[in-house]
Structure formats: structure tokens, C-alpha cells
Amino acid sequence: xxxxxxxxxxxxxxxxxxxxxxxPGEHIGxxxxxxxxxxxxYVDHQPGPPSPQADSEERIDYLSDLVxxxxxxxxxxxxxxxxxxxxxxxxxxxxxGLLLTGMxxxxxxxxxxxxxxxxxxxxxxxxxxxxxRIPVFYITVPPxxxxxxxxxxxxxxxxxxxPHRPNLTDIVxxxxxxxxxxxxxxxxxxxxxNLNLATRAGAEVSDQLKYFAERLxxxxxxxxxxxxxxxxxxxxxxxQLATRFTTIPTSNFPHTxxxxxxxxQALVTALETTLPLRRHPAGTLTRHAxxxxxxxxxxIGSLSHLLRSAAIDAILDGSEHIAxxxxxxxxxxxxxxxxxxxxxxxxxxxxxAAIPSVA
Amino acid sequence: MRPEPVRLPIQIRPAxxxxxxxxxxxxxxxxxxxxxxxxxxxxAPAPGHPTRRLxxxxxxxxxxxxxxxxxxxxxxxxxxxxxxxxxxxHHAQPVCRRCTASHPGGTVQxxxxxxxxxxxxxxxxxxxxxxxxxxxxxxxxxxxxxxLT
Numbered sequence: 001x002x003x004x005x006x007x008x009x010x011x012x013x014x015x016x017x018x019x020x021x022x023x024p025g026e027h028i029g030x031x032x033x034x035x036x037x038x039x040x041x042y043v044d045h046q047p048g049p050p051s052p053q054a055d056s057e058e059r060i061d062y063l064s065d066l067v068x069x070x071x072x073x074x075x076x077x078x079x080x081x082x083x084x085x086x087x088x089x090x091x092x093x094x095x096x097g098l099l100l101t102g103m104x105x106x107x108x109x110x111x112x113x114x115x116x117x118x119x120x121x122x123x124x125x126x127x128x129x130x131x132x133r134i135p136v137f138y139i140t141v142p143p144x145x146x147x148x149x150x151x152x153x154x155x156x157x158x159x160x161x162x163p164h165r166p167n168l169t170d171i172v173x174x175x176x177x178x179x180x181x182x183x184x185x186x187x188x189x190x191x192x193x194n195l196n197l198a199t200r201a202g203a204e205v206s207d208q209l210k211y212f213a214e215r216l217x218x219x220x221x222x223x224x225x226x227x228x229x230x231x232x233x234x235x236x237x238x239x240q241l242a243t244r245f246t247t248i249p250t251s252n253f254p255h256t257x258x259x260x261x262x263x264x265q266a267l268v269t270a271l272e273t274t275l276p277l278r279r280h281p282a283g284t285l286t287r288h289a290x291x292x293x294x295x296x297x298x299x300i301g302s303l304s305h306l307l308r309s310a311a312i313d314a315i316l317d318g319s320e321h322i323a324x325x326x327x328x329x330x331x332x333x334x335x336x337x338x339x340x341x342x343x344x345x346x347x348x349x350x351x352x353a354a355i356p357s358v359a
Numbered sequence: 360m361r362p363e364p365v366r367l368p369i370q371i372r373p374a375x376x377x378x379x380x381x382x383x384x385x386x387x388x389x390x391x392x393x394x395x396x397x398x399x400x401x402x403a404p405a406p407g408h409p410t411r412r413l414x415x416x417x418x419x420x421x422x423x424x425x426x427x428x429x430x431x432x433x434x435x436x437x438x439x440x441x442x443x444x445x446x447x448x449h450h451a452q453p454v455c456r457r458c459t460a461s462h463p464g465g466t467v468q469x470x471x472x473x474x475x476x477x478x479x480x481x482x483x484x485x486x487x488x489x490x491x492x493x494x495x496x497x498x499x500x501x502x503x504x505x506x507l508t
Contacts, residue, residue: 013413013414013415013416013436013437014402014403014405014413014414014415014416014417015415015416015417015427016415016417031365035365036365036368037365037366132368132369132370134368158368159364159365159366159367159368160367160368160390160392161364161367161392161396161397161399161400161422162396163393163395163396163399170392170393173391174390174391174392176391177389177390177391178368178369178389178390178391181368181369181389182368182369
């Protein structure tokens, strides 16, 4: 029988952390999305639009938040991910995955996080008595990533303590032991374009990611800028990925055919209904839909920025409605200013069922 | 300066009068991380003794998701005021197999008082120097008789 060392009668402990930064719990609100706490905060944070009669500060605070709109891409990603999670449930290897790829500002991160939030909320509803579950992991591939950096991202999300010089095997084993116990089902890997399979380091990171995909009983969803053209599907590793991953392209909204114009107008209307302005009749911005498309080049991120900025200006100047002057006064991002409007063929024509709605 | 540790993903409760090293070893085991890594994570250098590290109750509470008061009740070494150590045996001892089964992460090492010879499950756990193995009492029927007399 092993006998533990005797308790030291002079044993001491510290009640307060001499190295603590700030008050206990203070940092939780500052945690990024790539941590468990930050992710949980994002999932829990679903503010509804305040009343137009609410205080200006409250309304501006709401407008500073990104309003989630169910675009056709988001809807398709959620539906596909749900199907893949169900299909992968009994797979022991070679699980199917999903890749969201497209140009910057086309809503990849919004879509992938919406997928994660939807799945996590569904899991919470299905298992209300199991609050310990962590069904969704969200990590980003760091620039110039190495396998160890990638493993650290997983460990950091889970909140596992790391030694000063973490050993790759130790981290991977800790992650692969802990993750199944907390019920992981979906792993979201953003910024996948940082992984370049043409380089040795990139290939090693890809192998590490594949190893995690084999060890963790989860569906992997990747998102990255123009990932399919950046070499993600080339070479032996890439070909294997290509056989397992469904691709959903994201792009700026086209505005050529009638159904496309209808979708864009519906998107504008959906965003407009979230604006808490006192004297702004609903549907006003639909008249400016073509102008808005020209200004934003069909980029949803730029459209959201433009409308929210104009709404804040309208609150601050007391007019409480968005006029064309408000829209003209907003200087948009470089991509929206310089990118030509989307052509007809860079995106599948949305079906009527794909009309966006506020999430 | 470093931030307060975040809650560990797997939560396990401390056993009654479990030793701190035993509790931390079990937490490390369920997460498959090294004991020393976790100990360093939950401790700080003792004032005036840079090479000696002491557990910080705040950190242990944050990492385990349990109130500091609950930890101080369960882990005798954190009790405030400190117990009268003369009432306790010099060595921690493992708990019985049934207690172990209800506490994941390995064998629980427990501090017991000199007069505690039986665990709640009916296992004999006399002084560590005498009991080399925990024996179910139904195999040694004379012991409960002795205890009763």
C-alpha cells in the first residue's frame, strides 16, 4: 500500500493571489472568442433591439453590436452542419466536414460562429441537466502556425493549464483526453487560410489538424479566405481533405437578376428592422437598396457597418431617421470602396426560401 | 501579474478530508496533464521563500469552480482555523475501493483522526503502520465485535 507523505503541521496556504491581475472574475468579460468563457459569453449574448423610445446610450450600445442576420449562406451552413453532425455520430474515423470559403467581408466568420451557436443552444436544450458539456470548440489557426501552436489553441480554448515549455505530445494527449469527456461535437477552425500546404510547416499543421479530427469525436468545420484556391485541396493531404469536406462558397451579394435583387432588398429590410430609430418608417431603406449595393459592393459586413453607422449618426444628431445624407457621410472600408459590384455568376441564385431574416 | 485561472473543463469534487496533493493529482489525472504543471498553475511562491510554492485558495476555487469555503471544509490542510494536528495520524491513507469508485481520477488519500478505524462502507482502515491493506469487515468478523465491546 502506498503511503502518502505526512501532512506538514506547518503547512501554509495563500488565500489571495499575489500575482493576480485585477479583481477575481474581472478578466472573464475580456476573454476572446477562442476561449471557453469568451465563446460561452458569445452564445449567451443575444440582445434584442431596444425600444425606439429607449435611452440613446442603450440604443447606441445595441448598434455597436453585430446584428446577426440569417443570410442564405448562414442558413445553408447551419443546415449542412446539422446534417454532418448527425451523419458523423457513429463514424469512428474519416468523418465528413464542412469548409466555408470566400473573400474577406463575405460573412465566413459570422456564418461559422452562427453554426456553432445554433448547435450549442440546441445541445443545451437537449441536455438541460448537463451544464458541464462543451459541445462546440472555436479556434483560429495562428499565422505561421506550427503543430504545437495549433495544439495550444485547443488547450487554451478548454482552459487547460500549460507548462512554460509545452510539449506537443503532452498537450495533444490532454486535449484528446479532456474533449470527449466534455462532449465535444463540433470543432470550428477559423482562419484556415493561414495553413499553407505548400510549406513544410503548413503540411505539419495540416497533419496535426487531421490527427485531431481522427482523435476527437467531432465534426470539423473550417473557414478561410479563398481556401480552395490557396492550396488546401492540392497534394496528397489536400486530396484527402477534398474527398471529405463539403464546400460552401461565400461571396458578395449579386444584384443583377430579379431574384438576386429581391434577396438583397430582403437583406436590407431585415437589417433595417433591427434599427431602433424613433422616426424611421420600416421599408424606407428598401428604396435605397440599389444605392446600398453600389456603396457596399454587395458585402454584408460593409452593409451592416454602413447602416449601423448611419443609425448612430441619426441618434446623435436627433433626426432619428436615416436619410441619404447620413449614408453618404459614412466612409466605408477599402474593399467596399474599391471592389466592383458582384457579377451574376459568382454566386448561386438564391431560392425564394433563402430570403434573409433576422436571427 | 497573471490572470486568475479559468475554470477547468472537468469538475470533480474533493473527498472528505482529502489531502491537497491527492485532490490535485486526481484533477490532473482526469485532464491527462502533469501534476507539477497543475500544481504550478494553482500555487504561488511563498513569501520570503521563492523556491517553495503554496496553494492559493482563490486559484483552486476558480479552477475547480467551487467556493473557497467549501474547499476549506473538505480539504483539512486549507481549514481556517487550522485543525489540531495532534488529533490526526502522521500519514494520509487511501480510502476504500467504494469511496475511490465514487471519486474519479485515482485513489483518494485521506487524513484521519487516531480513533477512526472504520470507513462508512465498513472497511477497516486502522493506523497506516498496522493496516497494509484495507480489509472488508465481513472477512474479519471479530473486528466489529471487538469494536463493539
